[in-house]
Structure formats: structure tokens, C-alpha cells
Amino acid sequence: MKFPSEPFKIKVVEPIRRTTREERDRLLRDAGYNVFQVPAESVYVDLLTDSGTSAMSDRQWAGMMMGDESYAGSRNYYHLEETVRSIFGYKHVIPTHQGRMAENLLFSTIVKPGMCVPNNIHFDTTRANVEHQHAEALDLVIKNAYDPHCDFPFKGNMDLNRLEETIHRVGRERIPLAMITITNNSGGGQPVSMENIRQTRALLNRYGIPLFFDACRFAENCFFIKEREPGYANTPMLTIARELFSYGDGCTMSAKKDGLVNIGGFLSLNDDRWAQQITNMLILVEGFPTYGGLAGRDLEAMAQGLREVLDEEYLRFRIGQVRYLGELLDQAGIPILKPIGGHAVYLNAREFLPHIPQSKFPGQALAVALYRDYGIRAVEIGTLMFGKQDPATGETLHPELEMVRLAIPRRVYTNMQVTYVAESIIDLYQKRELIHGLALTYEAPILRHFTARFTELQKSQPVTV
Numbered sequence: 001m002k003f004p005s006e007p008f009k010i011k012v013v014e015p016i017r018r019t020t021r022e023e024r025d026r027l028l029r030d031a032g033y034n035v036f037q038v039p040a041e042s043v044y045v046d047l048l049t050d051s052g053t054s055a056m057s058d059r060q061w062a063g064m065m066m067g068d069e070s071y072a073g074s075r076n077y078y079h080l081e082e083t084v085r086s087i088f089g090y091k092h093v094i095p096t097h098q099g100r101m102a103e104n105l106l107f108s109t110i111v112k113p114g115m116c117v118p119n120n121i122h123f124d125t126t127r128a129n130v131e132h133q134h135a136e137a138l139d140l141v142i143k144n145a146y147d148p149h150c151d152f153p154f155k156g157n158m159d160l161n162r163l164e165e166t167i168h169r170v171g172r173e174r175i176p177l178a179m180i181t182i183t184n185n186s187g188g189g190q191p192v193s194m195e196n197i198r199q200t201r202a203l204l205n206r207y208g209i210p211l212f213f214d215a216c217r218f219a220e221n222c223f224f225i226k227e228r229e230p231g232y233a234n235t236p237m238l239t240i241a242r243e244l245f246s247y248g249d250g251c252t253m254s255a256k257k258d259g260l261v262n263i264g265g266f267l268s269l270n271d272d273r274w275a276q277q278i279t280n281m282l283i284l285v286e287g288f289p290t291y292g293g294l295a296g297r298d299l300e301a302m303a304q305g306l307r308e309v310l311d312e313e314y315l316r317f318r319i320g321q322v323r324y325l326g327e328l329l330d331q332a333g334i335p336i337l338k339p340i341g342g343h344a345v346y347l348n349a350r351e352f353l354p355h356i357p358q359s360k361f362p363g364q365a366l367a368v369a370l371y372r373d374y375g376i377r378a379v380e381i382g383t384l385m386f387g388k389q390d391p392a393t394g395e396t397l398h399p400e401l402e403m404v405r406l407a408i409p410r411r412v413y414t415n416m417q418v419t420y421v422a423e424s425i426i427d428l429y430q431k432r433e434l435i436h437g438l439a440l441t442y443e444a445p446i447l448r449h450f451t452a453r454f455t456e457l458q459k460s461q462p463v464t465v
């Protein structure tokens with residue numbers, strides 16, 4: 001079989017509205033050509049993010065009815081604690097309302113000004129939380145992670161030589177911990193191999209540096225290990241996850257991804273002293289340690305989601321659906337980032353729209369065209385998100401990769417809807433020379449992609465393909 005069909009049937013449906021091209025054209029003008037500003041109800045297939053957009057199972061919904069809303073000692077907390085310990089194996093389980101709060105609590109406790117945190121690639125909130133402590137966030141992924149045509153199976157791997165050089169250069173005492181992001185979201189959802197994790201652990205052990213995982217997509221990473229790494233083909237998912245986490249001292253987690261819930265997260269770790277300090281801070285900013293900013297029912301849904309996400313049938317469907325979309329596009333000659341990652345397909349906007357220079361936002365122009373012509377919402381990951389001013393010359397520095405990410409929500413869209421997305425993009429590719437660049441009319445000083453506004457450049461401007 002080409003790809004696995006859905007391992008579930010649908011019990012509840014939510015209608016989605018079809019809009020006309022004229023309506024979407026008007027909405028885009030009102031939104032300043034920023035798809036973040038378009039109301040979700042006017043989107044047909046929403047691939048903006050896989051975060052917090054999962055469909056919950058009947059068991060998760062049943063669990064929500066079993067919410068114990070006691071202020072202290074809710075039974076749902078004990079279910080979560082038991083589940084997290086059984087998968088991740090760390091001693092302390094600290095619930096938070098989402099992943100960035102787990103990051104904030106961890107870094108505000110152990111990272112001091114002037115320190116460095118190495119990671120394969122920091123996710124944007126992770127980087128922001130490290131930098132908020134006046135510390136440096138270092139991305140040390142292997143070099144071929146930045147080559148969109150290289151199909152190495154573990155492009156999320158840590159570059160061990162650069163990690164060791166970094167330790168020598170900055171000194172062990174300035175590195176309070178190292179992190180590995182599984183899968184590597186900012187690098188295209190690419191997995192990290194068990195061997196690389198084992199070697200990272202061994203290297204860090206020589207210097208006594210703790211290792212934490214950014215575990216948001218841990219189940220997807222474990223599935224890639226099973227599929228691609230020698231020796232794991234017959235290993236159960238839970239065994240792979242346990243081995244992986246055994247090489248770390250703790251993890252931060254956004255359960256909005258592989259927790260299969262719409263809100264929730266946690267921090268889990270072994271160190272008693274850090275856990276105590278973090279718990280004190282948790283009480284100040286989130287709530288009592290057995291609910292951490294969530295309702296009891298949310299804790300129960302998260303515990304159940306964590307058990308479901310390691311189901312191999314589910315993961316085969318999940319990874320298979322993303323791959324199916326990527327392969328349909330690849331076979332039609334659409335430029336995409338390879339290999340196809342765990343949670344998203346990335347269009348290579350520079351190759352898709354070679355007639356639009358990076359200064360005219362080809363990624364954003366592609367996202368705008370996808371919405372206007374087909375009602376599909378995707379997100380630009382390129383000049384708009386990562387373009388920076390050169391402090392010396394004032395010129396804009398463009399990022400190496402100009403991408404449009406099609407993130408697939410978990411268990412939400414059918415394979416037929418995914419086929420619609422592929423056919424739409426193939427159709428758009430045929431008439432790509434009709435797409436025009438954009439010019440910024442407003443940008444906020446930080447995280448400008450959420451609120452930026454544009455005008456469309458005139459159609460009369462010369463266009464060549």
C-alpha cells in the first residue's frame with residue numbers, strides 16, 4: 001500500500017465553510033496580506049501550525065468529564081505523573097500551561113547572564129527564553145541540515161565536533177545544560193538518531209554537562225528511529241522512547257504537539273534541587289504544583305494523549321500522511337525540502353518563485369497566493385520571519401532558506417483533503433509567473449511576522465521566469 005489509511009473513524013464533525021476567491025481577495029486586502037490576520041472561519045484547510053490543533057479521541061473527551069478540579073492533589077495530576085514517568089522516566093513532573101512556560105521556568109532557574117546553551121536548533125520561543133536570561137542560544141546542528149536537497153535520514157543531529165569546540169571555547173562552567181530538539185522543528189521537523197543522542201550524552205558526560213530534550217515531537221522522532229535506524233525495526237515505540245530519554249536529565253514539553261491536546265505542557269527532570277526551585281517559581285507564576293496553570297480535565301486529556309501518541313498504527317498514519325503530501329508534490333516537480341519531515345512539508349519558495357527576489361518576500365507571496373486561490377493557509381518561514389537588519393549597514397540580511405511550511409494538524413484532515421492541498425499547489429505551480437512580490441508597509445520591532453502588513457507590487461512590473 002502506498003500510504004496507510006486513517007486508523008480511526010469520525011464520531012464528531014465540524015463544518016468548514018467554502019469561500020469565494022473574491023471574498024478571500026477582500027479578506028487578504030483587509031489583512032494587509034498577512035494570513036495571521038485572516039479569520040480562521042474563512043480558511044478551508046488550515047495548515048498554519050500543528051500546535052494545539054489536534055483532534056482529541058473519544059477517550060480524551062471522556063477523560064475531560066472525569067476532571068477532578070480540586071485545588072491540590074487532583075487525581076488527574078497523579079495520572080499525568082504516572083504516565084510521564086512511564087514514558088520519560090524522570091523523577092519530577094511539573095505541569096505548565098504550555099511549552100514556553102516550561103522553558104521559562106527551567107532557564108530562569110539555571111541559566112545566568114553570560115552563559116551559553118547549545119542545542120541542535122533552538123525553536124523560536126526556546127531561543128527567546130534563553131536570550132531573556134541574557135545568555136546565548138547556540139545552534140549546533142550538522143551542516144547538511146541547511147541543504148534543502150540533502151536527504152540524510154537524521155538531519156536533526158547535533159554536530160559533535162562543533163559541540164566539543166564550543167565547550168572548549170566558552171568553558172564548561174558557562175554551559176549549565178545542553179539541549180536536543182526532537183524532532184528539530186526549526187530545521188524542517190527532521191529527526192535525531194539514537195546514536196547521535198548516545199554520543200552527545202557521552203561527550204557531555206566527559207564535562208559533566210546535563211542534557212535536556214525539547215520533547216514536543218518525541219513520538220514522531222521515535223517513529224523515524226524505528227523506521228530508519230539499524231537495530232530498531234522490531235523495537236516497540238515505548239521501549240525506543242524510554243531508551244532515548246534515559247540519555248537525558250530532563251525535558252521540556254509542549255503537549256500541544258505530541259501530547260495530542262489543545263493546551264498543556266510540562267517540565268520533567270531528575271535534579272531535586274532544581275525541581276524545588278522551579279516548583280517555587282511555578283507557584284508564583286502558574287499555580288499549585290498539581291495543576292500548574294491547567295484545569296484537572298486538561299491534565300487528564302494530556303495523560304491520555306501521551307499514551308495514544310506512541311501507538312504505532314497512529315504514528316504510521318501520521319508520518320505517512322505528511323509523507324503522502326510531500327511525495328505528491330515531489331512527483332509533480334514542486335520544489336520541497338527533503339527528506340520530508342515529521343509534522344510538515346516545506347515548500348522551497350525561492351525555487352518555486354525564482355522571479356521574485358528575497359527582498360520582495362517570495363515566501364509570503366506564495367502563502368498569500370495559496371490562500372487567495374484555494375483557501376489554504378500556510379506559514380512563511382523566511383525573510384518575513386527571520387530577516388534581520390544588519391546593525392552596521394542597515395541593510396536587510398536574508399535567511400538562507402525561504403520556506404512556506406504546510407504543517408499538518410494531527411488526526412484532523414482526511415487524506416482526501418490532503419490530496420486537495422497537493423492538487424492546489426500543483427495547479428498554482430503551473431501559473432506561478434502570475435504571482436507578484438510584496439512590499440512591507442508596517443512591521444513591529446519584534447516577532448514582526450504576526451502583525452506585519454504589506455501591499456502587493458504592481459502586476460505591470462516586469463516578470464520573468
Ligand SMILES: *Cc1c(COP(=O)(O)O)cnc(C)c1O
Pocket residue numbers: 051098099100101123125126181185214216253254255256257264265
Ligand atoms: C511549540 C514548541 C515550543 C513551545 O511550546 P508552546 O506550547 O507553543 O509554548 C518549544 N519547542 C518546540 C520545538 C516547539 O515546537
